[in-house]
Amino acid sequence: MTTMPNWLKQRAFLTPERTAVRDGERAKTFAELYEASASWARRLAAAGVREGDIVAVLMKNRIEMIEIVHALFLLGARALLQNVRLTPYELGWQLDDSGACLVIADDGLADRFGGDGRVVTIGALAALLEADVPLKETVELDETATIMYTSGTTGTPKGVLQTYGNHWWSAVGSALNLGLHEGDCWLAAVPLFHISGLSIAMRSVIYGMPMYIQPSFDPKEANGLIMGGQVTIMSVVAAMLQRMVAELGEARYPDTFRCMLLGGGPAPQPLLEACKEKGIPVYQTYGMTETSSQIVTLAPEYSLTKLGSAGKPLFPAELCIMQDGKQAAPYEAGEIVVKGPNVTKGYLHRPEATERALRDGWFYTGDIGYVDEEGFLYVLDRRSDLIISGGENVYPAEIEAVLLSHPDVEEAGVTGVEDETWGQVPYAFVKRKQGAAADEDELKQFCRQRLAKYKVPARIYFIDALPRNAAQKLLRRELKTLIPEAEKRASRL
Amino acid sequence: MTTMPNWLKQRAFLTPERTAVRDGERAKTFAELYEASASWARRLAAAGVREGDIVAVLMKNRIEMIEIVHALFLLGARALLQNVRLTPYELGWQLDDSGACLVIADDGLADRFGGDGRVVTIGALAALLEADVPLKETVELDETATIMYTSGTTGTPKGVLQTYGNHWWSAVGSALNLGLHEGDCWLAAVPLFHISGLSIAMRSVIYGMPMYIQPSFDPKEANGLIMGGQVTIMSVVAAMLQRMVAELGEARYPDTFRCMLLGGGPAPQPLLEACKEKGIPVYQTYGMTETSSQIVTLAPEYSLTKLGSAGKPLFPAELCIMQDGKQAAPYEAGEIVVKGPNVTKGYLHRPEATERALRDGWFYTGDIGYVDEEGFLYVLDRRSDLIISGGENVYPAEIEAVLLSHPDVEEAGVTGVEDETWGQVPYAFVKRKQGAAADEDELKQFCRQRLAKYKVPARIYFIDALPRNAAQKLLRRELKTLIPEAEKRASRL
Numbered sequence: 001m002t003t004m005p006n007w008l009k010q011r012a013f014l015t016p017e018r019t020a021v022r023d024g025e026r027a028k029t030f031a032e033l034y035e036a037s038a039s040w041a042r043r044l045a046a047a048g049v050r051e052g053d054i055v056a057v058l059m060k061n062r063i064e065m066i067e068i069v070h071a072l073f074l075l076g077a078r079a080l081l082q083n084v085r086l087t088p089y090e091l092g093w094q095l096d097d098s099g100a101c102l103v104i105a106d107d108g109l110a111d112r113f114g115g116d117g118r119v120v121t122i123g124a125l126a127a128l129l130e131a132d133v134p135l136k137e138t139v140e141l142d143e144t145a146t147i148m149y150t151s152g153t154t155g156t157p158k159g160v161l162q163t164y165g166n167h168w169w170s171a172v173g174s175a176l177n178l179g180l181h182e183g184d185c186w187l188a189a190v191p192l193f194h195i196s197g198l199s200i201a202m203r204s205v206i207y208g209m210p211m212y213i214q215p216s217f218d219p220k221e222a223n224g225l226i227m228g229g230q231v232t233i234m235s236v237v238a239a240m241l242q243r244m245v246a247e248l249g250e251a252r253y254p255d256t257f258r259c260m261l262l263g264g265g266p267a268p269q270p271l272l273e274a275c276k277e278k279g280i281p282v283y284q285t286y287g288m289t290e291t292s293s294q295i296v297t298l299a300p301e302y303s304l305t306k307l308g309s310a311g312k313p314l315f316p317a318e319l320c321i322m323q324d325g326k327q328a329a330p331y332e333a334g335e336i337v338v339k340g341p342n343v344t345k346g347y348l349h350r351p352e353a354t355e356r357a358l359r360d361g362w363f364y365t366g367d368i369g370y371v372d373e374e375g376f377l378y379v380l381d382r383r384s385d386l387i388i389s390g391g392e393n394v395y396p397a398e399i400e401a402v403l404l405s406h407p408d409v410e411e412a413g414v415t416g417v418e419d420e421t422w423g424q425v426p427y428a429f430v431k432r433k434q435g436a437a438a439d440e441d442e443l444k445q446f447c448r449q450r451l452a453k454y455k456v457p458a459r460i461y462f463i464d465a466l467p468r469n470a471a472q473k474l475l476r477r478e479l480k481t482l483i484p485e486a487e488k489r490a491s492r493l
Numbered sequence: 494m495t496t497m498p499n500w501l502k503q504r505a506f507l508t509p510e511r512t513a514v515r516d517g518e519r520a521k522t523f524a525e526l527y528e529a530s531a532s533w534a535r536r537l538a539a540a541g542v543r544e545g546d547i548v549a550v551l552m553k554n555r556i557e558m559i560e561i562v563h564a565l566f567l568l569g570a571r572a573l574l575q576n577v578r579l580t581p582y583e584l585g586w587q588l589d590d591s592g593a594c595l596v597i598a599d600d601g602l603a604d605r606f607g608g609d610g611r612v613v614t615i616g617a618l619a620a621l622l623e624a625d626v627p628l629k630e631t632v633e634l635d636e637t638a639t640i641m642y643t644s645g646t647t648g649t650p651k652g653v654l655q656t657y658g659n660h661w662w663s664a665v666g667s668a669l670n671l672g673l674h675e676g677d678c679w680l681a682a683v684p685l686f687h688i689s690g691l692s693i694a695m696r697s698v699i700y701g702m703p704m705y706i707q708p709s710f711d712p713k714e715a716n717g718l719i720m721g722g723q724v725t726i727m728s729v730v731a732a733m734l735q736r737m738v739a740e741l742g743e744a745r746y747p748d749t750f751r752c753m754l755l756g757g758g759p760a761p762q763p764l765l766e767a768c769k770e771k772g773i774p775v776y777q778t779y780g781m782t783e784t785s786s787q788i789v790t791l792a793p794e795y796s797l798t799k800l801g802s803a804g805k806p807l808f809p810a811e812l813c814i815m816q817d818g819k820q821a822a823p824y825e826a827g828e829i830v831v832k833g834p835n836v837t838k839g840y841l842h843r844p845e846a847t848e849r850a851l852r853d854g855w856f857y858t859g860d861i862g863y864v865d866e867e868g869f870l871y872v873l874d875r876r877s878d879l880i881i882s883g884g885e886n887v888y889p890a891e892i893e894a895v896l897l898s899h900p901d902v903e904e905a906g907v908t909g910v911e912d913e914t915w916g917q918v919p920y921a922f923v924k925r926k927q928g929a930a931a932d933e934d935e936l937k938q939f940c941r942q943r944l945a946k947y948k949v950p951a952r953i954y955f956i957d958a959l960p961r962n963a964a965q966k967l968l969r970r971e972l973k974t975l976i977p978e979a980e981k982r983a984s985r986l
Contacts, residue, residue, distance in 0.1 A: 005811060007809075010809065013805070014808065015792055016867075017794075175668060175673060176665075176699065180673045181672055181674060301510075313507075315503065315507065
């Protein structure tokens with residue numbers, strides 16, 4: 001199976017009247033979504049887009065963004081999805097690196113590209129006359145559908161190629177694990193330009209399932225949609241879930257809500273336990289841009305007994321832990337290595353990086369984890385965040401989890417700072433709860449009781465907000481910029 | 494994606510403790526099912542089975558039959574599934590035609606093969622010591638997994654090749670249409686040696702869903718399982734459903750029962766209407782051995798408004814109606830032609846038949862139907878059953894539906910009989926309800942009011958039972974043998 005009918009066109013044929021997407025104000029059926037996408041496609045053709053072109057998309061979460069992505073599919077063009085939080089420099093760098101021939105931007109975002117002649121705003125596109133071009137009726141599973149830039153473990157952004165097959169198998173693997181109910185509606189409060197959000201849009205057409213788009217994450221509104229039974233599944237990262245749980249107070253979600261899919265990095269144990277107490281059906285999951293979202297997810301029956309685990313691979317994907325070139329034993333930490341039809345075929349224009357990451361069909365994630373004796377994955381950390389102190393491996397997430405279990409701590413981030421004696425030492429950054437007063441000494445004392453000496457943060461700073469990306473994922477690398485200058489000088493002595 | 498982990502092994506790894514299969518007395522988890530299958534595989538290896546071998550299986554519906562099929566998969570052998578109702582001559586013919594090297598038979602069925610040295614009974618197999626052989630950890634999607642003989646439209650049995658990919662995509666397409674619930678359990682009361690039953694076993698391991706096996710169809714027990722919430726989905730043909738509806742009386746199924754998948758030929762309208770009245774969630778479906786079960790199924794939201802339609806193709810399969818080498822217009826009857834990853838790659842040792850049936854990736858089913866303006870399929874008849882009378886096409890199912898709508902008629906079958914004037918004329922065979930007394934004249938009069946003159950049966954015979962195969966499908970070709978000898982002579986005059 002290498003060729004399939006175009007998903008949206010086929011879906012519009014199979015279940016035309018089903019709701020495809022809604023936001024707070026509008027709703028569109030699959031038939032309407034297809035008509036709108038086909039219309040954009042003919043306008044994009046008028047703007048010069050041809051099969052095989054790379055077209056950048058800089059749009060916020062809204063129905064038109066989904067239409068533009070499908071419109072590009074209908075032309076056989078590849079959608080480069082750009083993060084709306086990037087600086088003009090970073091955006092321009094991606095255009096140059098990818099060789100994008102055009103940029104479709106929200107009217108309010110076009111100025112990010114300066115006067116770049118490749119930029120066409122949605123408003124300008126809507127004003128074009130439709131070109132009379134044939135639209136593609138099929139998709140080739142091996143062809144690149146979308147491209148997303150990610151820094152991965154190296155720091156230099158690389159364009160991850162996501163094929164139609166990657167998206168298809170990701171959606172199928174998720175359905176086989178989480179099930180698929182007639183009344184399902186998936187809430188996309190995560191950005192559509194990230195794989196966490198885009199994969200919801202792909203599932204929507206493949207399943208024939210409505211999705212609900214939040215323009216930006218709003219915990220109160222999200223809770224309201226869940227309480228009202230309007231959404232049954234939601235994708236979140238820990239920071240989002242934390243805010244929703246706080247906003248929820250003593251209330252409990254109704255039975256209609258069946259899955260809180262929690263990705264974006266290791267989750268703090270206290271949060272998982274709070275959700276367990278409140279009966280929130282949290283499914284921890286592990287995945288990344290290179291695996292077109294989830295590749296490992298905890299199955300329903302283990303959500304309570306395997307708290308903290310990301311689960312097992314989605315059918316038919318596979319997983320192993322590699323340590324020094326050998327498969328690690330249970331409980332032995334090592335690099336998480338995955339395989340499956342939802343894994344990227346590589347990086348745009350980066351044959352060497354592709355070869356490094358993909359070996360014998362296995363993708364080396366650069367992340368650290370272990371499996372228990374039953375094969376459940378526990379993600380320890382992103383490899384790039386690994387702190388090596390005096391020859392010992394120190395995982396920031398472990399320290400953060402301890403800090404988060406202190407009653408005064410609301411958020412915590414840990415990173416490694418250079419140290420002449422130990423190579424690196426962990427530094428912690430903490431946001432205290434309102435009115436809480438624990439000071440550095442008290443928290444260090446708290447850590448010393450719970451962690452080996454080398455894991456106790458050398459310094460703990462109190463800050464108002466932790467650096468997070470648009471998907472609310474903690475950016476540990478940026479923590480260092482928060483260290484006061486005087487301290488930096490001191491630590492170098 | 495051409496290679497996957499072996500489904501049962503992977504499922505036993507992912508959800509070992511989930512129930513895989515139960516009958517009235519026993520239940521096995523996926524871990525237990527895998528262990529049992531692996532053990533049979535090592536015994537089969539001891540009996541001489543090697544990768545690539547064709548091994549016939551003649552077994553009745555029971556857990557061991559599923560284990561044997563998986564055991565053959567674990568050796569890379571192909572399972573030729575034989576119908577337990579066949580005569581010794583027919584069974585032997587299949588062995589010779591296929592080149593099967595071994596037959597695994599239920600202890601009570603081994604005598605069907607006379608003294609054939611290739612036959613190993615389950616009892617004898619169980620007594621063998623396990624050979625120390627490596628078991629296959631993967632399946633190749635393009636490889637043949639199972640073979641089933643079918644007469645199709647030509648009358649000569651042909652072995653249909655079903656690949657792992659065919660089974661996989663069939664299961665996925667079904668899940669995307671019918672959904673997949675955590676509490677699902679699929680009742681297999683249809684034979685496992687037919688694709689209708691085997692496909693349930695394939696879905697079971699791919700979904701991680703329990704199945705419930707009935708050794709043979711029992712309407713009372715089936716109703717009991719549904720009423721008790723033990724099964725949520727069931728595959729039936731019209732004759733089975735008719736008996737279940739009669740047995741059900743005034744009772745109604747609980748909400749836990751979510752799908753009565755009705756295949757095996759066009760369904761009589763009165764039955765569909767009775768189910769509609771009783772709130773039985775009937776999903777009409779169309780499929781065959783060559784499509785590894787369902788390929789067209791009515792989606793949930795159309796089950797009432799499109800009563801009588803088999804629905805639209807399962808994602809990502811496709812369908813069209815061909816008439817005289819051209820695609821037919823809506824409502825124009827023609828040959829049903831299908832395409833998709835669940836379609837067979839052809840017939841065993843029959844290159845010409847394969848070429849005739851598979852053209853440009855499309856499979857010509859030989860069945861007759863039409864689509865409405867929205868693309869919903871209505872199956873009129875199996876081409877081989879088509880009666881051509883005075884140049885007019887007469888579809889037996891249409892006449893049967895009229896007869897079945899008469900209050901005295903329980904079952905009806907129609908076939909064409911040679912006639913010197915008209916070429917063919919329809920003859921009807923009717924089983925009356927207990928105590929009912931309508932005679933031939935009354936039923937003919939009833940038909941005349943509802944059918945064009947050329948469609949009214951020339952003769953109507955009253956019989957005690959209609960000829961059906963093991964899957965309860967009406968065997969119209971055999972109806973002719975029920976015509977009294979004196980009548981045959983008369984009709985030839």
